[in-house]
């Protein structure tokens with residue numbers, strides 16, 4: 384990594400927010416400077432947890448103008464993508480592990496007029512996305528095994544962030560998801576991440592707005608560290 388001159392984006396994950404005050408929680412992080420909202424959709428099949436679906440996305444759409452960055456941890460992403468886009472999703476990320484036809488999946492989702500992302504589990508090598516890496520708007524590198532918030536960052540994934548960062552073009556985002564907090568955001572940014580998902584580090588904090596700001600400060604400190612090293 385030579386210089387970091389791209390913006391750093393913070394994407395609060397709503398998985399562990401206070402669902403009873405969803406609108407308030409969204410407005411709180413939006414006011415605190417969230418760059419986009421990360422929506423963790425889980426089907427209990429691709430991942431061992433069920434979170435929420437289309438109706439909640441439609442409800443969130445009414446609460447904010449922020450980009451709804453929709454992380455589909457589901458087995459049939461292309462089948463359900465249209466319904467999520469109809470509900471207001473601005474970006475659809477599918478898992479490379481869910482399909483043997485990733486380029487067809489990218490094309491189908493692209494036809495919906497939204498941004499397209501591809502995600503890799505911690506055990507999936509960077510090469511797994513070779514067929515689509517030039518065709519997506521973002522790559523989402525999982526630094527936890529998907530399914531739950533509050534897990535610890537898997538340090539072995541940092542090298543994959545570096546590898547993928549070296550392959551992306553300036554317009555493509557490198558999003559990192561899982562275990563991002565004050566102690567881990569710096570290494571993800573230094574490895575090349577420009578979009579950082581944080582769930583429990585924000586909503587698990589009694590002051591989510593302050594937590595978000597502190598995360599951004601830590602990310603910018605890492606940028607300065609890289610640029611002055």
Ligand code: DX5
Nearest residue numbers: 529530532533561562582583
């Ligand atoms: C995990 C989700 C992540 C998770 C992030 O399956 O994809 O977005 O909610 O939560 P934290 O930041 O608590 O690891």
Ligand code: ZN
Nearest residue numbers: 421423454560
């Ligand atoms: Zn996610």
